[in-house]
Amino acid sequence: MAAEGNAKPAKKLSLKENYALLTRGLGWEPSYEKKEDIFRYIHFEGVKIHDWDKWEDPFRLTMDAYWKYQGEKERKLYAIVDAFQQHNGQFNVTDARYVQALKVFINGITELEYDSHRGFNILAREFPGVGPRIAAQMQSLDELRHATTQIHTISQYAKYFTGMNEFPYQFDRVWYLSIPKSFFEDAVTSGPFEFIVAISFAFEYVLTNLAFMPWMSGAAFNGDMATVSFGFSAQSDEARHMTLGIEVIKFLLEQDPGNVPLVQKWIDKWFWRGYRLLSLLATMMDYMLPKRVMAWNEAWEIYYEQNGGALFADLARYGIKPPKRAPETIAEKGHVAHQMWSVFYANRDAVGFQMWLPSDEEMAWMSEKYPDTFDQYYRPRYEYWKAQEAAGTPFRNTTLPQLCQVCQWPCLFTESGDPTTLSLRESEYRGQTFHMCSDGCKDIFDDTPEKYVHAWLPVHQIYQGNCFLPGVDPTAPDFNPMVEALRYMGIKPGVDGGDFKGSADATNWEKWTSRPANIHEGAYTDAVRDTASPADVGARKAG
Amino acid sequence: MATTSTQPVFIALQANNDTLPIIEAIRQDNPQAVVHDYPAMVKIDCPGRLVIRRETVEEHLGRAFDLREIQVNMISIAGNVDESEDEFTLEWKSA
Ligand SMILES: [Fe+2]
Ligand SMILES: [Fe+2]
Numbered sequence: 001m002a003a004e005g006n007a008k009p010a011k012k013l014s015l016k017e018n019y020a021l022l023t024r025g026l027g028w029e030p031s032y033e034k035k036e037d038i039f040r041y042i043h044f045e046g047v048k049i050h051d052w053d054k055w056e057d058p059f060r061l062t063m064d065a066y067w068k069y070q071g072e073k074e075r076k077l078y079a080i081v082d083a084f085q086q087h088n089g090q091f092n093v094t095d096a097r098y099v100q101a102l103k104v105f106i107n108g109i110t111e112l113e114y115d116s117h118r119g120f121n122i123l124a125r126e127f128p129g130v131g132p133r134i135a136a137q138m139q140s141l142d143e144l145r146h147a148t149t150q151i152h153t154i155s156q157y158a159k160y161f162t163g164m165n166e167f168p169y170q171f172d173r174v175w176y177l178s179i180p181k182s183f184f185e186d187a188v189t190s191g192p193f194e195f196i197v198a199i200s201f202a203f204e205y206v207l208t209n210l211a212f213m214p215w216m217s218g219a220a221f222n223g224d225m226a227t228v229s230f231g232f233s234a235q236s237d238e239a240r241h242m243t244l245g246i247e248v249i250k251f252l253l254e255q256d257p258g259n260v261p262l263v264q265k266w267i268d269k270w271f272w273r274g275y276r277l278l279s280l281l282a283t284m285m286d287y288m289l290p291k292r293v294m295a296w297n298e299a300w301e302i303y304y305e306q307n308g309g310a311l312f313a314d315l316a317r318y319g320i321k322p323p324k325r326a327p328e329t330i331a332e333k334g335h336v337a338h339q340m341w342s343v344f345y346a347n348r349d350a351v352g353f354q355m356w357l358p359s360d361e362e363m364a365w366m367s368e369k370y371p372d373t374f375d376q377y378y379r380p381r382y383e384y385w386k387a388q389e390a391a392g393t394p395f396r397n398t399t400l401p402q403l404c405q406v407c408q409w410p411c412l413f414t415e416s417g418d419p420t421t422l423s424l425r426e427s428e429y430r431g432q433t434f435h436m437c438s439d440g441c442k443d444i445f446d447d448t449p450e451k452y453v454h455a456w457l458p459v460h461q462i463y464q465g466n467c468f469l470p471g472v473d474p475t476a477p478d479f480n481p482m483v484e485a486l487r488y489m490g491i492k493p494g495v496d497g498g499d500f501k502g503s504a505d506a507t508n509w510e511k512w513t514s515r516p517a518n519i520h521e522g523a524y525t526d527a528v529r530d531t532a533s534p535a536d537v538g539a540r541k542a543g
Numbered sequence: 544m545a546t547t548s549t550q551p552v553f554i555a556l557q558a559n560n561d562t563l564p565i566i567e568a569i570r571q572d573n574p575q576a577v578v579h580d581y582p583a584m585v586k587i588d589c590p591g592r593l594v595i596r597r598e599t600v601e602e603h604l605g606r607a608f609d610l611r612e613i614q615v616n617m618i619s620i621a622g623n624v625d626e627s628e629d630e631f632t633l634e635w636k637s638a
Contacts, residue, residue, distance in 0.1 A: 015628050058624035061611065069614045076615070209619050213555060213584065220583035228583050232557050235618040243624050293582060307621045310550030314623070314635045 015060050022062035024053065027130035039128045045191035048256035052129030055251055059240055066138055070145070070237075077149060077233045084226040085156045094222040094290040096161070096509035096517040097500060101288035102154055102227065103163045103353040108180045108280065110150040111171040113234075115184040117143035119195055126192045135244050136196075142237040149230045156226065160512070161505050163352045163496035173467070174352060174489045175400065175458035179408045182455060183277045187270070189451075193252065194266050200245035202270030202323075204238060206311065210303035211281040212238070218289040246311075253318040260319050269447070271323035272440035276407040282337035283344070286366070287358065290519055295369035297333040305330065325440040331416040334373035338366075342381060343412045346397040350482070352491045354500035357382050357389070359520030377419050394499075398482070400459045404437035405452050406444045411437045429453055548591040548635040552622030555586040562616045564603035565595065572596050584618055593622070595631040 013021070030038055042049070061069075083089075093099065120140035127133045151167075158164035171177050187198040216231030252259045282296035304326075312322040341358075348355040358366065363382065366374040388395050401410035415421045425436040429449040436442040445452045461467050462485045465474055472484050486493050500506055501524055506517035510527040517524055554569070556562040562585065569576055569587055576589040587593065600608045610631045622633030 015626070058626055059614075060626055061614070065611055069611065072615050209621075213586070213619060214581075217581045217584045232583065232618050235555075236557075236614060236616065239617045239620050240614065242620065246623065306551060307553070310548075310552070310621065310635055313550055314548075314637045317637055 019060035023134050047193045055129050055131040057131050080229040081226050091513045092223045095519045096505050098222050099161050100353040101284045106154045106164050107167045113143050113146035119188045146234045153226045153230045166490040170490045178458050182408045196248050197266040198270035201249050203274040205242040205245035207274045210299050211278050214294045214299045218293045268324040272325045279336045283340045286337040287341045296337045300333045328416045334370050338378040351497040354503050356500040361520050403457045403459050405434040406441035546591045550635040551588045552593050552633040553588045554620050555618040557616045558585050567603045568599035592634040597629050
């Protein structure tokens with residue numbers, strides 16, 4: 001414009017100035033409502049905040065830059081997923097056992113992304129500080145993106161394989177899916193500060209690396225370019241979320257010394273809750289990746305013992321100690337994957353993914369990776385079960401297991417330092433007895449029993465008759481509670497779960513790919529082509 | 544240097560053509576950095592502190608680079624973050 005023709009162009013703002021204007025600069029002081037009426041929950045937990053402006057967001061990411069980079073991530077990801085779908089990438093993974101891990105993912109993990117979206121929406125509403133509200137708002141959008149990209153990617157697998165088409169229904173009903181569901185619902189029903197310490201710090205900063213870095217790298221190694229792409233695309237947001245986690249901790253600790261014991265209590269609790277939840281990844285890494293990148297115990301050493309060690313050394317200056325139950329996690333690292341796989345195998349008729357016993361090749365790998373535990377405690381068990389399968393009398397549980405009142409896992413873990421004794425704990429509350437899987441879960445129950453007595457434990461509910469579809473008559477002469485409970489959960493017995501060998505997934509895989517459904521066991525069906533040269537085949541026939 | 548810590552910080556990046564110049568810049572500016580290759584992922588550990596300098600990335604990339612572009616290919620980090628126009632730093636403060 002002519003009148004302004006001689007004006008110098010405005011000086012370009014530095015990143016820090018730009019960030020300040022586009023975060024703090026967007027806030028305002030309320031004039032006709034009282035602050036405490038707007039931000040209703042921030043005093044509920046006893047946390048003291050004196051100055052919200054002391055909040056530092058190290059990523060200095062403003063909304064305009066956020067949309068730009070998120071848009072770029074989405075374009076990259078959808079291009080890869082499109083290519084994967086057009087080229088029938090679902091048939092290029094190692095074998096059909098790998099696909100069973102994706103069933104665990106879509107049924108048990110994707111819903112947590114959506115729950116996380118809801119949780120961060122609440123924070124974006126409830127925090128008085130503008131910096132953390134904007135960070136929570138971005139994270140809320142990120143988590144919604146994670147849920148949708150995972151659903152979209154895995155939908156391609158769901159067209160060809162069983163057990164992935166009822167995930168929202170199953171998440172609310174399947175007995176073992178109450179483990180992830182109860183974890184997040186526990187967090188989201190806490191106050192805002194406990195939620196952010198639980199999810200941003202204990203879960204995302206301390207624990208998720210260990211699951212998503214080696215597991216997603218394993219997905220790539222097994223040829224699943226779609227899953228590794230959504231996994232690492234989500235992790236690129238996660239790196240920002242982790243930074244929010246560590247900033248939150250520093251902010252709370254610096255604001256008031258009275259916050260230190262509260263934060264320590266939440267770290268102890270949520271480290272244990274998160275560890276129990278993520279142990280599911282231990283089985284996914286050690287048992288469900290046909291080609292493996294790293295064993296669970298190695299991942300625990302790198303991502304908890306080494307990196308968690310560095311983190312807690314850094315936090316020591318605030319008076320924060322490593323999580324109370326960290327020693328138990330180190331003691332269990334050679335056992336947890338094997339114990340979980342055993343329980344899933346024994347209950348395979350009641351799970352929504354298929355099970356198998358580890359092959360000779362896999363057991364040799366486990367002996368090497370777990371020299372102190374596998375041959376002594378777990379190999380004999382698998383060899384016994386293999387012999388039973390061979391004899392036509394396979395072992396199976398026909399009842400459902402005792403669940404922990406807090407983490408909702410079956411009480412399947414053993415005492416630290418005594419892998420032949422099951423770890424069982426109990427507490428009394430108002431004349432009733434409640435059962436826990438470990439000291440870590442008992443600590444949590446005993447601190448807030450009034451919350452955990454409300455836990456909806458699926459096994460209890462099934463046995464109380466609360467998990468049947470309408471119209472089912474438990475007094476009918478042919479009533480079978482297990483069959484009816486599975487119908488209620490949306491699990492098709494012998495289709496979604498059960499034995500891998502002979503399953504629809506294994507049979508279809510061989511029919512569609514001409515490759516073995518289990519790379520270690522050779523062909524199950526005639527559909528697998530003999531890929532030896534005609535001369536070799538001729539020689540073999542002649543011999 | 545601001546820290547005496549030798550506790551490991553790390554950054555993990557997707558293994559793709561976008562990150563090759565970033566990884567080269569990290570190697571050049573952080574002689575103690577150790578680069579681990581995994582399927583689809585590169586994890587770079589460094590004792591105490593790791594810095595990514597915009598100028599060094601631009602030298603390897605041959606164009607202007609906004610350090611926030613790292614967000615697109617970053618898988619994970621460990622350490623306290625500080626970011627300006629010129630440097631992206633990961634650091635532990637305690638030994
Ligand atoms: Fe997420
Ligand atoms: Fe438990």
